[in-house]
């Protein structure tokens with residue numbers, strides 16, 4: 001009895017020791033996490049390889065916040081650099097850059113408001129800072145200047161984490177799910193070699209095909225000779241206008257046959273009956289997708305459109321945060337999801353929206369008709385997506401405007417673009433733009 005009692009005591013002591021050991025291990029892990037290490041791993045996207053690199057990438061502190069404005073009278077092919085860049089300086093000497101657009105003054109004001117929640121914080125805690133800033137701006141309508149600065153800050157944080165880890169952002173997002181990204185070219189009143197798509201659709205089609213670009217996006221309902229929107233304000237369209245608007249589609253088809261995919265953007269200018277009429281008239285032409293026909297302020301109207309037309313419906317660059325996109329998916333209001341990485345909440349939010357879309361078998365087609373960081377950030381994000389579809393590109397932006405500020409602008413080759421391999425976003429800035437007044441840096445806040 002006595003020995004058995006002693007054995008029981010010994011066993012109990014041993015078990016208690018084991019539990020204490022486990023408790024200590026767990027406590028040490030939690031202490032290490034609280035010390036900053038776990039902040040790096042808050043992102044659900046880190047692969048083991050990226051996690052190992054990121055482990056040595058922090059913590060760091062934000063010491064200065066800058067905004068960059070661009071010369072408004074600088075025009076290239078008729079377009080100005082109307083972006084705001086956000087630069088986060090850190091005590092490591094690393095600087096991360098993000099972007100939103102259009103405009104500057106409202107952005108700089110919002111950035112000033114947000115800066116008190118940023119200074120001294122660890123930018124490698126990407127999820128934590130997004131949530132904290134989002135809570136601050138949740139008292140104001142979402143999607144305005146505050147959301148756009150939250151977005152630019154998030155992109156700058158990913159740039160910083162990539163630089164600190166020595167990895168391109170796409171690797172931190174899980175690596176390349178897409179080796180290269182299929183692009184279409186948008187003709188949004190942006191001429192190619194002086195030619196508008198509605199003036200010379202055959203020449204534009206041949207120009208793009210000659211570069212291996214086999215998809216185009218056009219705007220016949222609010223641009224060019226028909227422009228039914230200008231006549232009726234989006235509330236009415238005649239049978240004649242419906243037929244005349246098809247002219248450019250037919251001419252592209254005649255030139256390229258089935259070698260060119262055709263998407264149409266309706267600029268969110270129409271009501272539901274007009275949209276339904278337009279969609280029905282386009283159905284015989286094998287359309288890639290119909291983008292933003294109506295404002296995305298009533299997703300049930302979109303659900304009806306998606307149910308009634310065979311053309312895939314694509315929305316919407318105008319929406320921000322995963323919360324708005326959730327409604328869209330649940331209502332079956334979309335076939336192809338579009339967001340703008342510099343408007344929707346940043347790289348973190350874009351990845352989440354796409355992953356959510358993937359569970360509904362909905363692919364992603366990012367909007368990129370803005371500044372150069374939008375172009376780089378979209379390429380990194382889209383490269384990591386399982387449900388990538390096709391990405392917007394604009395010839396004169398990557399060919400003329402972006403190279404004025406950056407040396408290594410990714411350009412499509414044979415219709416595909418690939419992600420830069422340098423750490424972070426991989427931007428190679430032309431420093432001369434910051435000396436000649438084309439880009440002006442303003443300090444928003446500093447420690």
Ligand SMILES: [Mg+2]
Nearest residue numbers: 265291292317
């Ligand atoms: Mg659009």
